[in-house]
Amino acid sequence: MSSLGKKFNWEFIVLLWFAFFFNQADRQVFNIALPAVREDLGLNDVQLGLIASAFILAIGIFVPIAGYVGDRFSKKTVILLSLLIWTCATFFTGFSAGFLLLIILRSIVGGAEAFYAPAANALIGEKFKSNLGQAMAIHQTALYVGIIGSGVIGGYLTEHYGWRMVFYIFGGIGIVLFILMFLRLEDGVARSKEQKVTMLDGIKNLVANRTAVLLTSAFTCMVFVNVGYLTWTSTFLHEKFGLSLTEAGFSSMFYHHAFAFVGVMLAGKLSDKLAIKNAGGRLKIQAFALLLGAPFIFLMGLGTSLPIVYVALSIFGLFRGMYDSNIYASLFSVVDERIRASVSSAMIMCSYIIASLAPVALGYFKTVFGLTNGLASLALFYILGGVLLFIALKFTFAKDRAIVLEITEERHELEK
Numbered sequence: 001m002s003s004l005g006k007k008f009n010w011e012f013i014v015l016l017w018f019a020f021f022f023n024q025a026d027r028q029v030f031n032i033a034l035p036a037v038r039e040d041l042g043l044n045d046v047q048l049g050l051i052a053s054a055f056i057l058a059i060g061i062f063v064p065i066a067g068y069v070g071d072r073f074s075k076k077t078v079i080l081l082s083l084l085i086w087t088c089a090t091f092f093t094g095f096s097a098g099f100l101l102l103i104i105l106r107s108i109v110g111g112a113e114a115f116y117a118p119a120a121n122a123l124i125g126e127k128f129k130s131n132l133g134q135a136m137a138i139h140q141t142a143l144y145v146g147i148i149g150s151g152v153i154g155g156y157l158t159e160h161y162g163w164r165m166v167f168y169i170f171g172g173i174g175i176v177l178f179i180l181m182f183l184r185l186e187d188g189v190a191r192s193k194e195q196k197v198t199m200l201d202g203i204k205n206l207v208a209n210r211t212a213v214l215l216t217s218a219f220t221c222m223v224f225v226n227v228g229y230l231t232w233t234s235t236f237l238h239e240k241f242g243l244s245l246t247e248a249g250f251s252s253m254f255y256h257h258a259f260a261f262v263g264v265m266l267a268g269k270l271s272d273k274l275a276i277k278n279a280g281g282r283l284k285i286q287a288f289a290l291l292l293g294a295p296f297i298f299l300m301g302l303g304t305s306l307p308i309v310y311v312a313l314s315i316f317g318l319f320r321g322m323y324d325s326n327i328y329a330s331l332f333s334v335v336d337e338r339i340r341a342s343v344s345s346a347m348i349m350c351s352y353i354i355a356s357l358a359p360v361a362l363g364y365f366k367t368v369f370g371l372t373n374g375l376a377s378l379a380l381f382y383i384l385g386g387v388l389l390f391i392a393l394k395f396t397f398a399k400d401r402a403i404v405l406e407i408t409e410e411r412h413e414l415e416k
Helices: 010-032 034-041 045-072 075-093 099-113 116-127 132-161 163-184 201-207 210-240 245-277 281-302 306-324 327-332 337-355 357-368 371-377 379-395 397-415
Strands: none
Touching (some): 010 045, 010 099, 010 132, 010 210, 034 099, 034 210, 045 337, 045 357, 075 099, 075 116, 075 163, 116 132, 132 245, 132 306, 132 327, 201 210, 210 281, 210 327, 210 357, 210 379, 210 397, 245 306, 281 379, 327 337, 337 357, 357 371, 371 379, 379 397
16 A cells, blocks of 8 residues: 555554554563662662663664564564564563563563564555655654553553553553454565575675665664663653652653654655655755754753753654654665665664663663763764764765665566
8 A cells, every 4th residue: 555545554554553552662661660670679770771781682683583584474474473472571571580580581572572673664665655754654653652651551550559560461462462463464575485585685785785874873873862761761750850650650751752753743744755856855854853852862861850851851852753754764765675674674783782782881870970961971872873864965875775776677677
């Protein structure tokens, strides 16, 4: 389906939307429960940071395999198995009795979640052509709603019923969703017979594409900031301003992601219009979004009152959403559609392996320099990411775009 009118496949996008919702909610809910987990199990800040880092590292390690199977086998099957494994691991996290079991279960959640994004985004790329930016934007809103939902629901459940109940409920609902998607989700094209894909193809094609390398570097900067923000902002508000776990969980996630929702929808529609005239318009939106968002990350960390912090979180979120709307649409504009899952997984791998250092780095930074300064310093990564995108626009994008268009045209000629 390539139209957002009557022919728009709402059932397809809604099912993936809910899967992505729990992909993010099951990821974030642990961060919301951090203070309660620390108190119940007697863990320190560095140990909590290591658990969060292990989760992100697992995504980075498993995502190359995810890209390979996403290009090689049924995308629906990959999505369903990913959902089933991460929801079961989320459920059993509620039975954890110590540091080691938490590390293992959260790593399983991260490893399983790694298989969702490459297959889901490639599947959306098959279903939507002219409206790819807007279709991606609709799917992306699940990330923000999932994180907000985990903040509100997770904080409330943790405060009133204990942190373990959070994982029982989130994991249980995910299993129900798996059954529904098994029955109703449409599949895409399995390419096992028409092309041979190896696990290294994604990395090889990424490294050979200069624009893709720069896009990945900018994405790494954004992910590093995002992982650090998601892991520690709830604790930051709880400790610095004395908010309850429910209030901190809500406030740390709501303002940022509510405005990110607005940003992703606006930029998604705008980028589709710009891309008709100039494919580089998607990258311009992303570059400006990172540079304009940086001052508000700084203000978020150093703000001396809650209203200032909330305003900073909101505007930071708005620009983050504008960047997010074209993460994959920008990449796909310079990557052959036959290897999109593999290349996007290579991008995710590089970014998440590096970003896995953010939680433990901020955990250490917190004990030495304070969490306020640590969060404020994340602004530097947004500035770097914006500069890298402008370098891509200036020096590499036009050539790499022309190459992929030529490959596509030649393949279509052969298929006639």
